[in-house]
Amino acid sequence: MSNFIEVQNVSFSYINDFEEPPIKNTVLQGLSLEIKRGEFVAILGHNGSGKSTLAKMFNAINLPESGKVLINGMDTLDENNLFDIRKTVGIVFQNPDNQIVATIVEEDVAFALENIGVEPEKIRQSVDEALNTVGMYKYREHAPHKLSGGQKQRIAIAGVLAMNPECIVMDEPTAMLDPVGRREIMKTIKKLDSMGVTIVLITHYMEEAAQAGRVVVIDNGKIILDNEPKKVFSQLELLKSVGLDVPQVTELTHSLIASGIPLKNDIISEDECVLALYELLKKG
Amino acid sequence: MIKDITIGQYFPGKSLVHRLDPRIKILLTVLYIVMLFSASGFLGLGLGMIYLIIAFLISKIPIKMMLKSIKPIIPIIIFTGILNLFFVEGGTVLFSWWKLQITSEGLRTMVFMAVRIIFLICGTSLLTYTTSPITLTDAIERILSPLKAIKFPAHEIAMMMTIALRFIPTLVEETDKIMSAQKARGADLETGSVLQRAKALIPILIPLFVSAFRRAEDLALAMECRCYHGGDGRTRMRQLKAGVIDWVAVAVTVIFMAGIFVLNGLLPI
Numbered sequence: 001m002s003n004f005i006e007v008q009n010v011s012f013s014y015i016n017d018f019e020e021p022p023i024k025n026t027v028l029q030g031l032s033l034e035i036k037r038g039e040f041v042a043i044l045g046h047n048g049s050g051k052s053t054l055a056k057m058f059n060a061i062n063l064p065e066s067g068k069v070l071i072n073g074m075d076t077l078d079e080n081n082l083f084d085i086r087k088t089v090g091i092v093f094q095n096p097d098n099q100i101v102a103t104i105v106e107e108d109v110a111f112a113l114e115n116i117g118v119e120p121e122k123i124r125q126s127v128d129e130a131l132n133t134v135g136m137y138k139y140r141e142h143a144p145h146k147l148s149g150g151q152k153q154r155i156a157i158a159g160v161l162a163m164n165p166e167c168i169v170m171d172e173p174t175a176m177l178d179p180v181g182r183r184e185i186m187k188t189i190k191k192l193d194s195m196g197v198t199i200v201l202i203t204h205y206m207e208e209a210a211q212a213g214r215v216v217v218i219d220n221g222k223i224i225l226d227n228e229p230k231k232v233f234s235q236l237e238l239l240k241s242v243g244l245d246v247p248q249v250t251e252l253t254h255s256l257i258a259s260g261i262p263l264k265n266d267i268i269s270e271d272e273c274v275l276a277l278y279e280l281l282k283k284g
Numbered sequence: 285m286i287k288d289i290t291i292g293q294y295f296p297g298k299s300l301v302h303r304l305d306p307r308i309k310i311l312l313t314v315l316y317i318v319m320l321f322s323a324s325g326f327l328g329l330g331l332g333m334i335y336l337i338i339a340f341l342i343s344k345i346p347i348k349m350m351l352k353s354i355k356p357i358i359p360i361i362i363f364t365g366i367l368n369l370f371f372v373e374g375g376t377v378l379f380s381w382w383k384l385q386i387t388s389e390g391l392r393t394m395v396f397m398a399v400r401i402i403f404l405i406c407g408t409s410l411l412t413y414t415t416s417p418i419t420l421t422d423a424i425e426r427i428l429s430p431l432k433a434i435k436f437p438a439h440e441i442a443m444m445m446t447i448a449l450r451f452i453p454t455l456v457e458e459t460d461k462i463m464s465a466q467k468a469r470g471a472d473l474e475t476g477s478v479l480q481r482a483k484a485l486i487p488i489l490i491p492l493f494v495s496a497f498r499r500a501e502d503l504a505l506a507m508e509c510r511c512y513h514g515g516d517g518r519t520r521m522r523q524l525k526a527g528v529i530d531w532v533a534v535a536v537t538v539i540f541m542a543g544i545f546v547l548n549g550l551l552p553i
Binding site: 059061083086087090091093095097098099100101102103104106107110111112113114115116117118119120123124127143144145156159160163 | 417418446447449450453454457498499502503505506507508509510511512513517518519520521522523
């Protein structure tokens, strides 16, 4: 199977024109990444590591300075591909308040389809489907500003989902939410994953990244780790050296191992940890 | 709470008037205004009143709301009333003092104008009471869309209005937050002269503006991600369709108008 998203040796920098001479701030340098159709990839990195910049590469908001980004074989540098790429890859951003356009939930979900020029009956159908998927159908006639953060973010997801994209990129979708909202969003993400949508989740919550099928760690615009979660989080020292954490349970098991207690070093979820400790204590 | 403010004066309901096609409702309002201005006598105005009362009864808007809509224009009514009373000449002189005199014609014009203004406001408020701002925006876009041929930005204007309506509650909430934050740092917003209080608003307005621009940038990005590229080739999920009821409403209005023209001809008082 060919790669769905192909990032080939991409560099990118922001240029600050306000200064004299302009300051060039290189964010990505020679980064390459391949994502297959249907994968659930988490991208980790501390603030300013270039992870959001990379996310905006996936639907031609940011264009590479050198190198190439191919989405389903379409080059993001070719303007003729623009709308096809944006229909294929949708992005959900951090602040739900700033991505909702309309004053009624269902109107907002319909926004993307209206822009593409879909016929009204089909819009209605896709909007209802998208709202059902994120579990917000009964709120379809509400005003967005009266909903909770998690609900608003689900509306934003539905707004992208209505286009029926093959891939949804989420740029720290839970950063501004409370724990309840965060759980709602993770549930939605997992549901989308099970439906076969390719998901790229950018986050700095390790517990969320641990649920992905693959974790990519970026530091200073370069990929330093790219593996399944268990393997990535077992590299405790490397992660700490780039200013990242590991899930709490991993931290716990590692300190237990360090003090001589025999445990596996690839525990990343609470359930696993509970089970391992239970087995250990049973043995006495 | 500040979050619960309503924009405009929409009064939600499911009455016949609420359900009319908003474009037709705007048309009816225009016809109603024409009706009031073409009535030359009290009988004509009476017919306008009957029309207004019927519309209000169907809409199930409480009478209190109607009275509330008149309140802000009372000074205008009084002002025009006084002007009409003293400066319209004709008929018999009822009262005169120094250079001022009140004539029967002046008295008649005063009452006539006051009644006309009141009806005008009541009728037009009925439109905003029964149509949500977003529906109204939608209708305005569609009414103005033929003007796109002469490069009139109908879609852009409607889009701006929609976004403004969408962000009013968000910005109000934000203002609330900034005010609390500044108060927590010792800002005094409630006391002092008007000038002092106006000055105290600066530390609230500046963060608000900065944040509004940031939001605008985010929103533009999110809209681009969802393939927004202006009004060209755009479709709408919600289609406005004028049904039988809408045309019946238009017909009834036209009959009332005709009635007023007939009355004007027969009894021009």
